Amino acid sequence: MVTVSGKMPKTLSYFKWWQKMKKYKAAVAATLMLAAGAANAISMDVQAGKKYTDINIGVGDPYSGLSFDGNWARSDHQGQLGGARAKFAFPLGPVSASVGGKAIYLDPEVGKKGMAVAPGVGVAWSILPSVRVYGEFYGAPSGLTSGNDSYKEADVGANWTVFAPLNVKAGYRKIEVESNNGHENRIADGAYLGAGLSF
Numbered sequence: 001m002v003t004v005s006g007k008m009p010k011t012l013s014y015f016k017w018w019q020k021m022k023k024y025k026a027a028v029a030a031t032l033m034l035a036a037g038a039a040n041a042i043s044m045d046v047q048a049g050k051k052y053t054d055i056n057i058g059v060g061d062p063y064s065g066l067s068f069d070g071n072w073a074r075s076d077h078q079g080q081l082g083g084a085r086a087k088f089a090f091p092l093g094p095v096s097a098s099v100g101g102k103a104i105y106l107d108p109e110v111g112k113k114g115m116a117v118a119p120g121v122g123v124a125w126s127i128l129p130s131v132r133v134y135g136e137f138y139g140a141p142s143g144l145t146s147g148n149d150s151y152k153e154a155d156v157g158a159n160w161t162v163f164a165p166l167n168v169k170a171g172y173r174k175i176e177v178e179s180n181n182g183h184e185n186r187i188a189d190g191a192y193l194g195a196g197l198s199f
Contacts, residue, residue, distance in 0.1 A: 003037050020075045043069075046198025049173065052188045053075040056196075061091050063096040063124055063132075073175060075187040079108035081177070085138075088121070098122040106148055108187075111179030113148020116140040130161040134171075149178045156194075 041061060047054040051073045060067030066088050074080040087100025102118045120138030127133060135156040142149050157171015175188040 009039035025070035034160050041067075041100055041199075043196060043198040045167075045169070045194055047169070047173070047194035050190045050194035051143060052078075052175075052192075053156045054173075054188070054192075054194075061089070062087070062098070063101040065089060073187055074111075075185075077109060078185045079106075079110075079177065080173075081106050081175070081187060083125050087120075089124075091124075096124045096126075098136070098195045099125075100138075100154075104140075105146075106151065106152060106177050107126055108177040108179060111177065111181075114145065116145040116148075116151040118144065118151055118153070120153075120161070131158065133158045142162040147180075152176045161198075164199050166198045167196050167198060169196070 004054050005029050028048070034119075041059055043056075043058045043062075052073065054071055054073040056069055056071040058067060058069030062069070063184060068084070068086050068087070070082070070084045072080070072082045083102045083103055083104035085100055085102040087098050089096045089098035099121055100119070102115045102120065103114075106114050106116055113123075118138040118140035120136060122134065122136030124132055124134040126144055133156075136154070138151075138153045140151040145151055153173075153175045155171060155173045157169055159169040161167045170193050173188045174186070174190075177185040177187065179185065
């Protein structure tokens with residue numbers, strides 16, 4: 001009489017174990033790919049000009065699709081501000097055009113603490129694989145500014161990727177908060193040098 005054992009044959013057991021491992025490997029690979037994609041979308045940089053400093057952290061490719069960033073800028077004598085931005089960039093060959101908006105907390109030296117919502121536009125041109133020139137402008141009139149009359153920001157410069165992930169930049173930047181009495185708090189107004197990392 002042949003008896004049937006309740007134990008699973010070894011070959012079938014190994015086959016099911018291998019099938020489970022394949023699923024785990026696929027899940028781990030997908031997780032690593034997502035993590036790598038997210039890591040490639042993170043950037044940090046610091047700019048320093050005459051009597052002002054700016055620190056920026058971003059998520060997403062600023063030259064293609066949707067991206068977000070936040071910054072803190074401080075002048076030695078004209079005040080400080082902190083902001084968060086969302087923008088969408090349209091790559092057109094070596095050129096990228098963008099539209100976006102900033103929500104900014106203002107703390108000028110002359111004037112009141114307040115907020116501003118500033119729409120803006122930008123353009124960047126990759127003139128070489130490792131060199132890109134850029135320019136952008138964001139502004140908030142009195143209707144989009146509280147505590148002060150207006151906010152304006154302009155930035156033009158060039159970015160050079162020395163080697164991944166290091167890049168350096170140089171340019172000219174102006175950040176101005178006009179108080180209700182007409183005083184212009186120039187948090188940034190002049191040339192700057194900067195360095196950053198993009199992962």
